[in-house]
Amino acid sequence: MNATQAIAKFRTCKTTGLRVFRNAEFFTKVNAVLAVVFLLVGAIAAIGLALTRWTAVHLLGSVYYYRMLTLHGVNMLVFWIIFMEMGILYFACTTLLNSRLFSKMLGWISLALMGIGALMTNYIILAGQADVLLTSYVPLKAHPMFYLGIILFAVGALIVCFNFFATLYIAKRDETYEGSMPLVTFGAMAAAIIAVLALAHGAAALIPTFMWSMGWIGPVDPGLYRLLWWGLGHMSQQINVCAMVSVWYFMGTMTTGAKPLNETVCRGAFLLYILFINLASAHHLLVDPGVGPGWKIWNTSYAMYLAVLASMIHGYTVPASLEVAQRRKGFTKGIFGWFSKLPWKDPGFSAVMLSIIIFGFMGGITGVTLGTEQINIIAHNTLRIPGHFHATVVGGTSLAFMGLAYYLVPLIFQKEFYLKGLARIQPYVFGGGIVVMSLGMSFAGSYGVPRRHWDVDFSGSILSAGFDPIAHVMLGLVGIGGIIAFLGLLLFIGLTVATVFFGRSNEGRPMESWQDEHSTRMKDELIEKGYEEEGKDYEHIKTPGTLTVVIIFLLTFAVYYFANWKALADLWFVR
Amino acid sequence: MEEERKPPLGQRILDNMWLLLALGLAVPTISYTLWGIIELISMGDATLP
Amino acid sequence: MSIFSPVGNWFKAPTGTERLWVGLALTWCLIMSVTMPYWHFKGKQNSTGESYKVEASAFLDRANQFIESNKVGEEKGVPIVEPSPGGDAYLVGEMWRWYPILKLKKGQTYRLHISSPDLQHGFSLLPMNMNFHILPGYDHVLTITPTSTGDFEIICNEFCGIGHHMMTGKIIVE
Ligand code: HEM
Ligand SMILES: [Cu+2]
Ligand SMILES: [Cu+2]
Numbered sequence: 001m002n003a004t005q006a007i008a009k010f011r012t013c014k015t016t017g018l019r020v021f022r023n024a025e026f027f028t029k030v031n032a033v034l035a036v037v038f039l040l041v042g043a044i045a046a047i048g049l050a051l052t053r054w055t056a057v058h059l060l061g062s063v064y065y066y067r068m069l070t071l072h073g074v075n076m077l078v079f080w081i082i083f084m085e086m087g088i089l090y091f092a093c094t095t096l097l098n099s100r101l102f103s104k105m106l107g108w109i110s111l112a113l114m115g116i117g118a119l120m121t122n123y124i125i126l127a128g129q130a131d132v133l134l135t136s137y138v139p140l141k142a143h144p145m146f147y148l149g150i151i152l153f154a155v156g157a158l159i160v161c162f163n164f165f166a167t168l169y170i171a172k173r174d175e176t177y178e179g180s181m182p183l184v185t186f187g188a189m190a191a192a193i194i195a196v197l198a199l200a201h202g203a204a205a206l207i208p209t210f211m212w213s214m215g216w217i218g219p220v221d222p223g224l225y226r227l228l229w230w231g232l233g234h235m236s237q238q239i240n241v242c243a244m245v246s247v248w249y250f251m252g253t254m255t256t257g258a259k260p261l262n263e264t265v266c267r268g269a270f271l272l273y274i275l276f277i278n279l280a281s282a283h284h285l286l287v288d289p290g291v292g293p294g295w296k297i298w299n300t301s302y303a304m305y306l307a308v309l310a311s312m313i314h315g316y317t318v319p320a321s322l323e324v325a326q327r328r329k330g331f332t333k334g335i336f337g338w339f340s341k342l343p344w345k346d347p348g349f350s351a352v353m354l355s356i357i358i359f360g361f362m363g364g365i366t367g368v369t370l371g372t373e374q375i376n377i378i379a380h381n382t383l384r385i386p387g388h389f390h391a392t393v394v395g396g397t398s399l400a401f402m403g404l405a406y407y408l409v410p411l412i413f414q415k416e417f418y419l420k421g422l423a424r425i426q427p428y429v430f431g432g433g434i435v436v437m438s439l440g441m442s443f444a445g446s447y448g449v450p451r452r453h454w455d456v457d458f459s460g461s462i463l464s465a466g467f468d469p470i471a472h473v474m475l476g477l478v479g480i481g482g483i484i485a486f487l488g489l490l491l492f493i494g495l496t497v498a499t500v501f502f503g504r505s506n507e508g509r510p511m512e513s514w515q516d517e518h519s520t521r522m523k524d525e526l527i528e529k530g531y532e533e534e535g536k537d538y539e540h541i542k543t544p545g546t547l548t549v550v551i552i553f554l555l556t557f558a559v560y561y562f563a564n565w566k567a568l569a570d571l572w573f574v575r
Numbered sequence: 576m577e578e579e580r581k582p583p584l585g586q587r588i589l590d591n592m593w594l595l596l597a598l599g600l601a602v603p604t605i606s607y608t609l610w611g612i613i614e615l616i617s618m619g620d621a622t623l624p
Numbered sequence: 625m626s627i628f629s630p631v632g633n634w635f636k637a638p639t640g641t642e643r644l645w646v647g648l649a650l651t652w653c654l655i656m657s658v659t660m661p662y663w664h665f666k667g668k669q670n671s672t673g674e675s676y677k678v679e680a681s682a683f684l685d686r687a688n689q690f691i692e693s694n695k696v697g698e699e700k701g702v703p704i705v706e707p708s709p710g711g712d713a714y715l716v717g718e719m720w721r722w723y724p725i726l727k728l729k730k731g732q733t734y735r736l737h738i739s740s741p742d743l744q745h746g747f748s749l750l751p752m753n754m755n756f757h758i759l760p761g762y763d764h765v766l767t768i769t770p771t772s773t774g775d776f777e778i779i780c781n782e783f784c785g786i787g788h789h790m791m792t793g794k795i796i797v798e
Binding site: 168181186190194221227228231235271274275279281282285290292295299 | 586588589590595598599600602603604606607608610611612614615618
């Protein structure tokens with residue numbers, strides 16, 4: 001490092017040639033580290049849950065089961081994911097736009113709020129004063145510190161979004177980049193827009209609830225609370241979708257040199273997310289009283305499924321861009337020759353590819369189907385729901401973020417991984433475990449096995465109830481898949497923490513490639529050409545492999561969708 | 576020169592983050608939240624025959 | 625590249641395979657869009673959310689009156705109540721039981737009022753797996769027609785405190 005660079009506000013990345021701005025880099029690092037810390041807390045709770053739902057083991061007592069469920073939901077769905085997303089926002093608005101961060105001060109304030117909020121909430125849950133689960137449905141009441149912690153965290157995250165938009169503004173004003181912002185930044189912007197709305201709903205739901213828990217105001221209407229809370233709860237899943245898709249595009253470029261086929265299509269799909277995806281919060285209220293069928297049908301369909309269209313578009317454009325990149329490298333044999341030559345041993349790549357497959361084939365198909373107004377009658381609050389979202393937010397988003405980490409650590413922390421062999425298998429272990437667990441949950445749920453339930457033998461109840469033995473076998477799969485996923489998760493946490501704190505520094509050098517020399521050279525060539533050929537497209541390169549896969553996807557989707565209508569039609573009549 | 580002209584409308588919309596922010600906040604707030612609140616407050620009282 | 629800024633005019637319609645897929649996906653989305661409204665009018669299973677504001681005490685009074693005038697038996701201390709076919713029936717979900725036990729007739733349609741005096745609960749009818757959400761202060765009315773006979777279990781599938789797993793009930797259909 002030379003003297004001028006030492007006092008400069010940025011360093012130039014030796015791998016990508018991009019400028020990494022010191023302030024933003026610092027906040028990316030801190031947010032990523034905090035994300036992993038809370039991931040560990042969530043993981044410890046997770047193994048307790050998986051081993052409790054496995055009826056043959058039934059590990060935890062009822063009090064601890066619900067406490068760990070609260071702890072798991074809050075740490076995973078709120079702290080791990082959102083801290084990681086804040087790290088991504090800092091990166092996407094500075095390095096990719098060649099701009100400094102708008103305000104370091106705001107960065108500190110938001111960090112303090114988020115950190116204190118997360119600590120408060122965790123403390124009060126562990127102290128046993130907030131066994132109300134993630135959703136804290138009123139009139140269930142927690143200690144006020146529970147709500148206050150989440151409110152502080154949300155306000156902090158909102159300030160990060162403000163910092164992000166302000167940075168986009170100054171970058172454009174100061175013309176730090178030419179043309180339009182890069183696709184990854186555009187996707188991050190979609191995530192930030194959704195975040196603003198989600199956090200506003202969170203404030204609207206939780207601030208009155210906090211005041212009620214303090215005894216300052218009367219009770220909060222439970223229907224209204226659900227409406228507003230799911231504005232937070234589901235919209236934050238849409239932040240995850242946007243962030244995940246941006247990571248798909250980012251990692252596609254970094255690991256194979258892929259380039260989006262058509263910017264208009266990709267950005268148009270993000271636009272559909274911005275406009276319509278948030279209506280889908282309604283799918284949590286499909287069997288609720290108080291809201292009518294018109295509201296339910298229109299909103300749960302994301303305005304005629306236009307946001308589903310967007311996901312189906314990304315589900316095509318990402319693999320198609322990989323296929324084109326591979327074919328440009330000369331892997332043109334047959335329909336799938338390019339596919340087998342993908343860098344499967346690069347954990348950054350394999351995590352992202354598994355994320356695409358799990359999110360699409362499992363998470364997406366089940367999500368749209370279960371979120372259909374009438375089909376929700378056979379899904380609401382059963383284990384089918386966690387079966388669905390462990391395929392979206394865990395097998396999809398979390399796995400994609402893990403893939404990102406395999407590049408983030410060498411590029412931003414400038415540390416090289418130890419035990420690369422273990423890192424190469426980690427995405428497969430974690431992804432495989434989640435697939436098994438998610439299938440177990442989904443099948444158990446189709447027998448009516450409830451989620452958030454300590455004892456499906458209903459011991460102690462006056463009127464007996466119970467489930468088919470097959471449902472218990474499926475719960476066994478939840479346990480086994482859960483153990484595998486847990487090991488995969490520990491592997492990830494262990495490797496990244498060890499590397500960040502004790503890894504070999506690569507300062508002043510490009511990162512060591514996860515791929516062999518030949519494929520590294522080929523992808524680097526494509527990335528370089530990308531600069532020159534920007535704006536050109538590769539319409540002459542066909543994508544028969546991707547087309548085959550997406551058609552199989554569509555057929556699977558249709559079969560699953562109509563099979564559920566068939567199952568619904570066998571029920572009692574109800575209006 | 577051809578390229579120097581303003582980009583097409585669609586591209587300008589996609590490049591306009593303030594417009595996207597405004598639409599992204601307005602559409603769901605109206606369709607989900609406000610409509611939902613109207614549904615809740617327009618619910619009648621139970622008669623319990 | 626997804627990490628670089630595109631310059632100039634990049635706005636253009638998709639072509640080739642991409643265009644084909646966008647078209648196919650859009651068609652599928654439209655098919656799904658018409659299925660829900662179609663089922664709303666033609667299908668037999670819908671969640672219309674019919675509901676009314678109700679005070680907990682008023683609902684409990686009405687339910688107890690219903691139990692007294694229609695009681696036909698008892699099981700383990702829980703009253704068994706037979707509503708008149710085509711009439712109103714009341715079900716209370718509270719920490720931690722569903723009561724009374726309802727005795728219904730196959731093929732008859734009932735207006736089943738469900739509410740809770742305390743927390744949110746999840747009405748889950750097994751082994752059919754039909755689920756509805758129950759809120760305190762809301763009289764949730766299901767217009768329901770049993771199409772099969774036998775004993776059916778009701779469980780709770782929304783967390784309602786430490787006894788949540790003991791919250792069960794029953795519907796008998798003849
Ligand atoms: C090792 C990995 C994981 C395992 C074994 C696991 C397992 C489980 C289990 C068994 C449940 C309880 C289901 C029930 O009884 O209702 C659960 C709930 C849940 N999990 Fe995970 N999980 C894992 C990772 C994650 C991650 C990474 C996230 C989020 C990013 C996540 C989000 C959730 C949420 C939101 C719930 C629902 C909590 C609630 O009902 O309030 N999980 N998980
Ligand atoms: Cu209950
Ligand atoms: Cu319950």
